[in-house]
Amino acid sequence: MKLYVIVPLFALFTSTQQASSPNNKCACELTNSEKAFPHGKLSTAEDNASKCNSNITPQMTLEMESLLLGLERRLPQLQEDVAMLEREDDGELYGVLSLQVIENELMEIKQLIARLNRTTLAHRHLTKDAAKQLEDLEAEMQELETYDTMGVVKTQILNQRLKRELDQCTMRHITTRPTQPPHGNCPHGQFVNITGPRVYTAGEYPGSYKYGAWGRDPKPEVGKERWYWLVMLTSGNKFSNYVRLYSSLSSLVVGVSQPGNVQIHSSNPTTNTIQGPNVVMYGGALYYNCYNQDAVCRFNLTTKTVTSLQLPKGTRFNSKGNFCHLDECYPFTDLDLATDESGVWVIYTTTQDFGNLVLSKVEGSGPLMLGQTWHTSVYKQGVTNTFMACGMLFATRYIDKDTEEIFYSFDTTTGLERFDVGVFINKMSSNIYALNYSPVDQMLHAYCDSLMVSYKVLFR
Structure with missing residues (x-):
């Protein structure tokens, strides 16, 4: 049994035995014939992945959603205010004040659109940069996988896939009881933020x-x-x-x-x-x-x-x-x-x-x-x-x-x-x-x- 362990181990090394010294001591020099693992490249890949995660966050999506919701609400409100001014304009103080409110609303809508354009442009550049980074990361990881001579990572990936499939199979055979409906009707979904x-x-x-x-x-x-x-x-x-x-x-x-x-x-x-x-x-x-x-x-x-x-x-x-x-x-x-x-x-x-x-x-x-x-x-x-x-x-x-x-x-x-x-x-x-x-x-x-x-x- 020991023979099967020793043979593959020695196959990785070249051995040089030095002549016996007068003190009856000998030394062996072992040289690794495998390529050295590129730890620096792995560290760089981890840093790049971390930067990519920090650059793209759920908050950025919410920011875009918030701006769109703001625009969606402001435009009908402006339309209503203009219609009200047309109906109720008395040609005096009320009309002047209403016009001032409408001017302020128009200014805020313009600012909102400008901010939305800036955010959209920034997201477009970020998406392009992130796509390039992901391509580079994929190539680096494929290269690093060649050093997995014992197939440890491949086995882990296979085990994870099998576990997901088992979980999905289990969930298909579980009958869940419907939860009690909440008070009132909430078609909006889960509360996540305010803007x-x-x-x-x-x-x-x-x-x-x-x-x-x-x-x-x-x-x-x-x-x-x-x-x-x-x-x-x-x-x-x-x-x-x-x-x-x-x-x-x-x-x-x-x-x-x-x-x-x-x-x-x-x-x-x-x-x-x-x-x-x-x-x-x-x-x-x-x-x-x-x-x-x-x-x-x-x-x-x-x-x-x-x-x-x-x-x-x-x-x-x-x-x-x-x-x-x-x-x-x-x-x-x-x-x-x-x-x-x-x-x-x-x-x-x-x-x-x-x-x-x-x-x-x-x-x-x-x-x-x-x-x-x-x-x-x-x-x-x-x-x-x-x-x-x-x-x-x-x-x-x-x-x-x-x-x-x-x-x-x-x-x-x-x-x-x-x-x-x-x-x-x-x-x-x-x-x-x-x-x-x-x-x-x-x-x-x-x-x-x-x-x-x-x-x-x-x-x-």
């Missing part, structure tokens, strides 16, 4: 009201499909008693409110008026934290009536369970209302949950009721904001004055939590006091130190 800002305006009262919220009604009444709403905390940055309506985005940007304010009560604050900035609108009704209560209020804008929903015992309110970061807590953000494709949600915390986020569905087709509830393991005061999209809860945290991170998600279908979402928001002001997702156009509306900013949500 923007797409809208950035100081509105009607620049710098006047630090806290507030704005957005669109996901289930608007007939004739109000293009309306926007705005709630500003007008009393001590804590309370409000009305919602302000705008007939279009252009009207909101130029500060022309039509039909104006819809008042909940003449006093501010008082029973069942608004407390805190985390407000949403759904189905022609405003949902918010009732003044001085651990409860959700629903104000019907048509009937001018308020109904309330008591939250579980132990729910923290009156600034005892706020959103926070290291330098600041946002007052009266105990309850965060949110909308998505399926309706209204409330995010809060309780003493029983030791300050962790709790998520509940608000059932509002008839009398207000609290639906299914989920308990998470993320601490509310380590979060700066939350929003819902397609039955998924997302939470943000403060990075610095320019950046906010969407770091956490909770899937209400599977109960799966993630702390590594890693999507960043480019802020236009230091703090985001309210964040609302609009399933109508997949936009994320932020209210930041009296500024109204929106971002496009990207799904895959």
Whole structure:
């Protein structure tokens, strides 16, 4: 048995035996007849492959997709604004302001097209360079394979192919149970990123009201499909008693409110008026934290009536369970209302949950009721904001004055939590006091130190 091992080994070498020395010692010189392995060439190939991977990333594809989505949204909006100007031009201030908005939109579209052209050209050069690099790498690897005299690499490749085929065969014979459908309808796919800002305006009262919220009604009444709403905390940055309506985005940007304010009560604050900035609108009704209560209020804008929903015992309110970061807590953000494709949600915390986020569905087709509830393991005061999209809860945290991170998600279908979402928001002001997702156009509306900013949500 030893003979079969020794013979091939010696076949690789030439042996020279030196004459015996007086001390009865001998030495053998072994010379390798095989070519030396080119480690330097392998190292160069690895470096080139690494550079190729770093040059071409999924983010580059998302950048192109984001620019195309931006152009896709801006052009119809410009068309609508021009049509509105033609219908409503009064030849005076409104027409001048509308023209200014249209000019700004045209300038932004030109900038977007220029950036898209630059990005397309850069990608074309990158694709050409990458194709050449891949050809060179393939040739180098084929040359390096000739040094695999024992067939180790070839055997590994064969084993990998066999394993893939076995996995595919196994999957064909497994019958999977269908998963529970998520809340609402999510035809967009998986949440992957946000781009923007797409809208950035100081509105009607620049710098006047630090806290507030704005957005669109996901289930608007007939004739109000293009309306926007705005709630500003007008009393001590804590309370409000009305919602302000705008007939279009252009009207909101130029500060022309039509039909104006819809008042909940003449006093501010008082029973069942608004407390805190985390407000949403759904189905022609405003949902918010009732003044001085651990409860959700629903104000019907048509009937001018308020109904309330008591939250579980132990729910923290009156600034005892706020959103926070290291330098600041946002007052009266105990309850965060949110909308998505399926309706209204409330995010809060309780003493029983030791300050962790709790998520509940608000059932509002008839009398207000609290639906299914989920308990998470993320601490509310380590979060700066939350929003819902397609039955998924997302939470943000403060990075610095320019950046906010969407770091956490909770899937209400599977109960799966993630702390590594890693999507960043480019802020236009230091703090985001309210964040609302609009399933109508997949936009994320932020209210930041009296500024109204929106971002496009990207799904895959």
